[in-house]
Amino acid sequence: MSGTLLTHKRLGSLYAFIQARTSSTRLPRKVLKDLPEGSGNALLDHIHFRISKVLPQSRIVYVVPEEDFELEAFLSSRNRRVFSGPLEDVRARYILAASKFGAEAVLRLTGDNPFYDVKHLGLLLLSFLQGSSQLSYFKGLPLGMGGEVFRTEALLWEPQDGLEERHREHVSLHIKEHPEKFRITSIPALLAEEDSDRIPRFRLTVDTPEDFRTMEAILEGPAKSIGNTKPEIPDWGVGDLLKWEADFPKLFRENASVPQIKFSLPRVNRKSKxxxxxxxxxxxxxxxxxxxxxxxxxxxxxxxxxxxxxxxxxxxxxxxxxxxxxxxxxxxxxxxxxxxxxxxxxxxxxxxxxxxxxxxxxxxxxxxxxxxxxxxPPSLTSSALNPTQEEMEEYEFFCYAGTIEKRQSNDLDRILLRQSPSGKILRVGGTPPAAENARIEHVDRLSTNDYLTALRGSKRFFGYFGQSLFEALYLGIPSATFGISPVHETLSSMLEEDAGIPYYKNIGSAKFSVGTRAPGAGxxxxxxxxxxxxxxxx
CATH class of the missing domain: 3.40.50 (Rossmann fold)
Incomplete structure (x- = not known):
C-alpha cells in the first residue's frame, strides 16, 4: 500500500494484553466485582475464561497500574501473569510490557468487557497471523464483544508533531489516526445482513451501575440455558445474543443510553477489489x-x-x-x-x-x-501463539473420534488400551468410556487452544480421514486411521496406498507412520x- 510505514514480516510472538484497574471513576473496583453478585466469579474471571480458549495462559498478560496492589493480589491468587506500569500513560504500559515479554504483536483487550466473542477473537488472531495488516479488528460486533490486534512496531511509532494526551489513554488511537502510514484492516462480523441493523442496540461493556445490572440480568436470565463444561461461566456469543434480544428486548434497554466516548477518525483509503x-x-x-x-x-x-x-x-x-x-x-x-x-x-x-x-x-x-x-490454521503453522513447554501435557495417544456412537467408542477404546497399556490416552469425541476403560481421558470437544496444545504434546495420532489427521501429519506425529463409514474407509485405503499412512482394519495391532507425504504451511x-x-x- 502506498505510504505504508512498515514492511510485512511473519510474526514470531503475539500476546493478549488486558488493561485493567480498580480506580474506575464511575464504577470503582468493577473488575473485581462478582458477576453476578455472589457467584464467586469476578468480571475479570469471565474475560479470562473466554480468552484462554484462544490463547495459552502464558500469552495472556494483565497490564495494570503501578501500586494497584489489590488488583495485583487478586490476579496473583488466580496464577495469572501481571505487568505493572504507569497509571495515566496506558500506551507506555503497553510498550514496557511488550518489551518485557518480547511481543511482536498485541491483542488489546480491556477489563470492562466480560463477554468477548470467542469465535471472532480467534478468527481475528488467525487472520492477523496470516495477513499483512498492522492493525486489524472486526467491525459490526456489539460494543464490548470485539478486540483489536496490532503490531508492536506500529504501537511504538509517533507522529512528527508528537503525541497528545488522548494517545496515552487510548493505546492504538495514533495508529488509527494515520491510515496513510499503516495497513489497517476491518473485517465484517460473521453475521447475516439482516442482523446488522440490530447490533447498535447492544452495549456489553461495563462503565456504570446500569451496565453492570444489564450484564447480571443476562447471566441470571437467558445465559443460564447455555450448556457448558463450566456452568458458572457460560460460553455464548453474538449469535445467542441476537436470539435473546428477539425474545427479551427489555433486557438490553436499561444501559442503552449510557454515553460512550467516540473519536472521529480519517477514512481508510484502500481500493476494494x-x-x-x-x-x-x-x-x-x-x-x-x-x-x-x-x-x-x-x-x-x-x-x-x-x-x-x-x-x-x-x-x-x-x-x-x-x-x-x-x-x-x-x-x-x-x-x-x-x-x-x-x-x-x-x-x-x-x-x-x-x-x-x-x-x-x-x-x-x-x-x-x-x-x-x-x-x-495459522495458529498451527505459526509459532507466534505457541504455549510454553510447561503448559504442554504429553499423551501417548491423541485420538479424534468425532461423533461415533457407543459401540464404536468402546471398540476404539479397547484398541487404544491394547496399544498403550500404561501411557496417557486422550480421546476427543465419541461417547464416554465404559467403566473398564476409565483410564482413557475423554472430552466431547476442546477449545482451539486446548486442542492444539494437546495435539502438539502427543506422540501418536489415531483418527479417521479428516482435518485433524492432516494437522498431526504437519506436526510430524506418527499417525494411523480407522474407518467410521464406507466413504471414510475408501479414503483411508487411498491414503494408505498413496501416502503410506496406515489404515487399521480391526485386525491385530495398529501401526503408525508419518507417511511419505505431508501438508505444508502455505x-x-x-x-x-x-x-x-x-x-x-x-
Whole structure:
C-alpha cells in the first residue's frame, strides 16, 4: 500500500494484553466485582475464561497500574501473569510490557468487557497471523464483544508533531489516526445482513451501575440455558445474543443510553477489489470442517482487499463479483454468466463446468492432488501463539473420534488400551468410556487452544480421514486411521496406498507412520492467490 510505514514480516510472538484497574471513576473496583453478585466469579474471571480458549495462559498478560496492589493480589491468587506500569500513560504500559515479554504483536483487550466473542477473537488472531495488516479488528460486533490486534512496531511509532494526551489513554488511537502510514484492516462480523441493523442496540461493556445490572440480568436470565463444561461461566456469543434480544428486548434497554466516548477518525483509503460471497455447508448437517476453514478464509479476504459476505442461498447472477462454494457436491441451480464461481472440494457434475480448488486428497483427484493446498490454521503453522513447554501435557495417544456412537467408542477404546497399556490416552469425541476403560481421558470437544496444545504434546495420532489427521501429519506425529463409514474407509485405503499412512482394519495391532507425504504451511496463501487470479480484473 502506498505510504505504508512498515514492511510485512511473519510474526514470531503475539500476546493478549488486558488493561485493567480498580480506580474506575464511575464504577470503582468493577473488575473485581462478582458477576453476578455472589457467584464467586469476578468480571475479570469471565474475560479470562473466554480468552484462554484462544490463547495459552502464558500469552495472556494483565497490564495494570503501578501500586494497584489489590488488583495485583487478586490476579496473583488466580496464577495469572501481571505487568505493572504507569497509571495515566496506558500506551507506555503497553510498550514496557511488550518489551518485557518480547511481543511482536498485541491483542488489546480491556477489563470492562466480560463477554468477548470467542469465535471472532480467534478468527481475528488467525487472520492477523496470516495477513499483512498492522492493525486489524472486526467491525459490526456489539460494543464490548470485539478486540483489536496490532503490531508492536506500529504501537511504538509517533507522529512528527508528537503525541497528545488522548494517545496515552487510548493505546492504538495514533495508529488509527494515520491510515496513510499503516495497513489497517476491518473485517465484517460473521453475521447475516439482516442482523446488522440490530447490533447498535447492544452495549456489553461495563462503565456504570446500569451496565453492570444489564450484564447480571443476562447471566441470571437467558445465559443460564447455555450448556457448558463450566456452568458458572457460560460460553455464548453474538449469535445467542441476537436470539435473546428477539425474545427479551427489555433486557438490553436499561444501559442503552449510557454515553460512550467516540473519536472521529480519517477514512481508510484502500481500493476494494470487489465483493465475494461464500456459500458454506451448514455444520449441523455436514460437520464443522467446511464452516471452520471457510470462516478462516472469509476473515483473510479483507486483508487482500476483498469484501466478503456469508450467504445461505444462491445469489442472483451479477450480485457478487465472485462466489465461493464450499458445500460438498451441491447442484448449482443458476446459470452464472456475470458472477464467477470457485468450487471447493466439489466432485459433482459442475466440476467440469466451473473452476475448482481441491483442499483434500480424493479418489477423483488421485495423482493430481497438490498436498501444499491443504488448509491448515495459522495458529498451527505459526509459532507466534505457541504455549510454553510447561503448559504442554504429553499423551501417548491423541485420538479424534468425532461423533461415533457407543459401540464404536468402546471398540476404539479397547484398541487404544491394547496399544498403550500404561501411557496417557486422550480421546476427543465419541461417547464416554465404559467403566473398564476409565483410564482413557475423554472430552466431547476442546477449545482451539486446548486442542492444539494437546495435539502438539502427543506422540501418536489415531483418527479417521479428516482435518485433524492432516494437522498431526504437519506436526510430524506418527499417525494411523480407522474407518467410521464406507466413504471414510475408501479414503483411508487411498491414503494408505498413496501416502503410506496406515489404515487399521480391526485386525491385530495398529501401526503408525508419518507417511511419505505431508501438508505444508502455505495452503491459505495458495487459495488466496488463486482467488485473486480468478476474480480480480484490474
Amino acid at each position: 470487489g465483493k465475494i460471497a461464500l456459500l458454506v455447508a451448514p455444520a449441523k448437517e455436514f460437520g464443522s470442517g467446511h464452516e471452520a476453514r471457510s470462516h478462516i478464509l472469509y476473515s483473510l479476504l479483507p486483508d487482500r482487499d476483498w469484501e466478503p459476505t456469508l450467504i445461505s442461498k444462491f445469489p442472483k447472477d451479477g450480485e457478487y463479483q465472485g462466489l465461493i462454494i464450499d458445500y460438498r457436491d451441491i447442484s448449482i441451480p443458476i446459470e452464472y454468466k456475470k458472477t464467477k464461481l470457485l468450487l471447493l472440494d466439489h466432485f459433482g457434475a459442475e466440476r467440469k463446468i466451473h473452476p475448482h480448488f481441491d483442499l483434500l486428497p480424493h479418489p477423483l483427484n488421485r495423482g493430481d492432488f497438490d498436498w501444499s493446498n491443504i488448509l491448515l 495452503g491459505y496463501d495458495n487459495i488466496l492467490e488463486y482467488i485473486d487470479f480468478l476474480f480480480y480484473q484490474k
